[in-house]
Amino acid sequence: MRSASLAPVLPALMALLAGAPSWAGTTEASVTVGITLSQPGGSGVTPVPPSTPGQPQRPGVCVSRSLSEQTGAVVQVACDSGQFVSIEAVPGQRFLGVHGGAFRYTLSIAKDSSVYEAAANDAFGWRTGWGTVTMLRLYDLTQPNKPGDVWADRPLELRVSF
Amino acid sequence: MKRIIAATAVAAALAAGNAQAGSTSGQFTVNVTLTSACTVSAVTAVDFAYTSLQGAVSNATGGGYTVSCTNTLPYTFGLQAGTGAPTPPGTATIAVTDNAVNLSYTLGTSAAGGTGNGVAQSFNVTGTMAASQAGTCATASCTNAAATNKTHTLIVNY
Numbered sequence: 628m629r630s631a632s633l634a635p636v637l638p639a640l641m642a643l644l645a646g647a648p649s650w651a652g653t654t655e656a657s658v659t660v661g662i663t664l665s666q667p668g669g670s671g672v673t674p675v676p677p678s679t680p681g682q683p684q685r686p687g688v689c690v691s692r693s694l695s696e697q698t699g700a701v702v703q704v705a706c707d708s709g710q711f712v713s714i715e716a717v718p719g720q721r722f723l724g725v726h727g728g729a730f731r732y733t734l735s736i737a738k739d740s741s742v743y744e745a746a747a748n749d750a751f752g753w754r755t756g757w758g759t760v761t762m763l764r765l766y767d768l769t770q771p772n773k774p775g776d777v778w779a780d781r782p783l784e785l786r787v788s789f
Numbered sequence: 790m791k792r793i794i795a796a797t798a799v800a801a802a803l804a805a806g807n808a809q810a811g812s813t814s815g816q817f818t819v820n821v822t823l824t825s826a827c828t829v830s831a832v833t834a835v836d837f838a839y840t841s842l843q844g845a846v847s848n849a850t851g852g853g854y855t856v857s858c859t860n861t862l863p864y865t866f867g868l869q870a871g872t873g874a875p876t877p878p879g880t881a882t883i884a885v886t887d888n889a890v891n892l893s894y895t896l897g898t899s900a901a902g903g904t905g906n907g908v909a910q911s912f913n914v915t916g917t918m919a920a921s922q923a924g925t926c927a928t929a930s931c932t933n934a935a936a937t938n939k940t941h942t943l944i945v946n947y
Contacts, residue, residue: 651825651947652825652826652827652947653875653877653878653944653945653946653947654826654827654828654829654944654945654947655829655875655942655943655944655945656829656830656831656832656854656942656943656945657831657832657872657940657941657942657943658832658835658852658868658896658914658940658941658942658943659832659834659835659939659940659941660834660835660836660837660849660885660887660894660896660916660933660939660940660941661834661835661836661837661851661932661933661934661939662836662837662839662887662889662890662892662894662932662933662936662939663836663837663838663839663930663931663932664839664840664841664890664892664924664925664926664930664931664932664933665838665839665840665841665926665929665930666840666841666926666929666930667840667841667842667843
């Protein structure tokens, strides 16, 4: 009678025994990771060379230079004054398309604009396509959501440092 | 004189003779139960020095530790991200993104395990950080001192 009542759970017990760890014990220790992150060149400001070595940058012209060919790399926009802006993704988020090459863009255009009528429409009322970054507009990140704003008008999440 | 010396020697020999009339013997067994064990020393800090967007992989320094185990006892190493309760056996490597400087790294061990020999055996926690990471740092240099996920767990399974 007893063996009959154990029969249904016997396979489970066997499986538990078979899956039991083979080690007799364990011991542990903590591992602490220390990281020192430095900026290239050893300072917080990285000078960006002119686009054509040996030729001075034209007055009033800002040049965007990629610091790496990797996705998510930092892009710098440097002007002849020496000032520059570094742009990178918010930590933990992807930052595709603003890295020198082709990217897919999405624009939101006011519906009363003639541009809107001239442009091809898509299912969401946005203009999307493929292009190359030639200008990057930075929005006020603290701008509140106003009535009439649409999703694509919301500020891009960018981190900018001078 | 010679006779006196001889008589004294005979008396001494009789006095030193065995006093008991007989002997018997028995055997007994000594039982020993040895519980195998390992101890691990504190692990020195695993240190990365990384330049934002650097073109080469960064290898960590430090991470040394020693393990002392019972002779012939095999053991393996496992790693576990964070400081939660250990869940043996752990994994051979762990991948972590530091939440202070936003750099990703992978930790492993210099050996999968070993066999105890009764004395301390030396190993390392190894670390690699991929190239071309930007990281997050608003000044010339930053550390991950404020990170809340910088401590992990080394598990010795035996």
